[in-house]
Amino acid sequence: MVKTGTHCITGRKVAIKIVNKEKLSDSVLQKEAVFDSYPDPSTALLAYDLSCEAVRVEREIAIMKLIEHPHVLHLYDVYENKKYLYLLLEHVSGGELFDYLVRKGRLMSKEARKFFRQIISALDFCHAHNICHRDLKPENLLLDERNNIKVADFGMASLQVEGSMLETSCGSPHYACPEVIRGEKYDGRKADVWSCGVILYALLVGALPFDDDNLRNLLEKVKKGAFHIPHFVPADVQSLLRAMIEVDPSKRYSLADVFRHPWVAGTTRSDPELELPMSQVVQTHIIPSEESIDPDVLRHMNSLGCFKDKQKLVNELLSVRHNTEKMVYFLLLDRKRRRPAQDDETEIILQGSAQQNDPPKKRLDSARANRYVVGNIADGSPINPRRTYGYVVALLSMTTHIL
Numbered sequence: 001m002v003k004t005g006t007h008c009i010t011g012r013k014v015a016i017k018i019v020n021k022e023k024l025s026d027s028v029l030q031k032e033a034v035f036d037s038y039p040d041p042s043t044a045l046l047a048y049d050l051s052c053e054a055v056r057v058e059r060e061i062a063i064m065k066l067i068e069h070p071h072v073l074h075l076y077d078v079y080e081n082k083k084y085l086y087l088l089l090e091h092v093s094g095g096e097l098f099d100y101l102v103r104k105g106r107l108m109s110k111e112a113r114k115f116f117r118q119i120i121s122a123l124d125f126c127h128a129h130n131i132c133h134r135d136l137k138p139e140n141l142l143l144d145e146r147n148n149i150k151v152a153d154f155g156m157a158s159l160q161v162e163g164s165m166l167e168t169s170c171g172s173p174h175y176a177c178p179e180v181i182r183g184e185k186y187d188g189r190k191a192d193v194w195s196c197g198v199i200l201y202a203l204l205v206g207a208l209p210f211d212d213d214n215l216r217n218l219l220e221k222v223k224k225g226a227f228h229i230p231h232f233v234p235a236d237v238q239s240l241l242r243a244m245i246e247v248d249p250s251k252r253y254s255l256a257d258v259f260r261h262p263w264v265a266g267t268t269r270s271d272p273e274l275e276l277p278m279s280q281v282v283q284t285h286i287i288p289s290e291e292s293i294d295p296d297v298l299r300h301m302n303s304l305g306c307f308k309d310k311q312k313l314v315n316e317l318l319s320v321r322h323n324t325e326k327m328v329y330f331l332l333l334d335r336k337r338r339r340p341a342q343d344d345e346t347e348i349i350l351q352g353s354a355q356q357n358d359p360p361k362k363r364l365d366s367a368r369a370n371r372y373v374v375g376n377i378a379d380g381s382p383i384n385p386r387r388t389y390g391y392v393v394a395l396l397s398m399t400t401h402i403l
Contacts, residue, residue, distance in 0.1 A: 015089040194245060
């Protein structure tokens with residue numbers, strides 16, 4: 001459930017994603033396709049993740065805290081009570097890129113290039129921090145009021161540490177690369193490049209390179225990788241599409257190759273300036289002891305999925321050398337320190353006759369807590385969201401107001 005709120009002072013809107021924790025405890029992520037009668041089910045299975053939904057949500061929170069980029073949907077804060085999680089997210093009013101394409105059909109080259117540049121700029125930032133999205137598709141690309149891209153939904157994202165390969169088959173069949181569909185180990189960065197190639201094709205053609213009403217047939221088409229590019233697609237971008245939608249990942253373009261391609265870089269003065277990748281410099285240093293490790297940051301790192309061995313993670317954090325674990329740790333710690341919690345300034349505000357039986361509290365590693373507000377969701381059960389940094393989240397009927 002996602003509701004809309006408005007900042008009481010600035011008038012800025014936010015989106016509040018409400019997650020029922022009770023349903024998380026016994027749910028399993030929906031699989032895209034399971035063929036019990038398939039000769040080799042592993043080649044047809046596109047499971048998002050063979051773990052509970054709670055792991056996915058925690059991973060999404062942790063990864064979004066690592067990313068601050070103008071074309072990535074921003075996570076402001078996280079609140080929770082015994083029953084619900086509340087994710088305060090950047091609000092964008094333009095809807096999904098998918099719906100935009102349905103309304104407009106195929107785009108002109110200039111507009112498609114603008115969207116594509118913004119997508120790969122955000123993706124390059126993620127890859128620079130070892131984050132692979134793994135579920136890129138127009139439904140997960142939002143548009144703001146100025147028609148700029150915001151990459152969203154990091155529930156399938158994973159941290160891919162240096163020298164490792166990913167194993168979980170995840171994503172959507174139309175946008176997943178052949179090696180993912182075959183159930184092989186894969187490079188998440190190359191998988192994201194394939195998905196971006198499919199998205200670019202959709203932008204320019206108004207259709208998908210691989211499509212079939214029968215899911216099994218669709219997956220076979222993706223594995224073969226044969227697709228037709230209409231004559232109206234410019235020749236220079238045709239070469240880019242074929243280099244990105246390449247079955248062999250060793251021959252497939254890297255994101256660096258994509259940036260260097262003439263169509264992406266632009267060749268005329270009328271082309272808007274290419275949005276170059278942004279870097280986020282965070283200094284790492286030696287952590288003197290295990291007791292000095294921030295437990296909230298450590299919890300978030302555990303939820304990322306690639307640091308499953310807690311003792312090994314601790315050992316790497318205490319190491320004197322620079323490594324991926326320390327980079328992620330200090331990125332998360334930096335965000336926490338730049339947005340310190342202020343839970344000591346809590347003030348309770350009641351709305352109507354609702355009871356404050358379980359007021360949601362800002363997570364200790366979240367930021368900017370001020371005061372509670374008690375509201376009701378549509379079914380009348382008490383929800384007590386909290387005011388934060390000028391926000392009062394009041395979940396009333398169909399609309400969430402931030403007073």
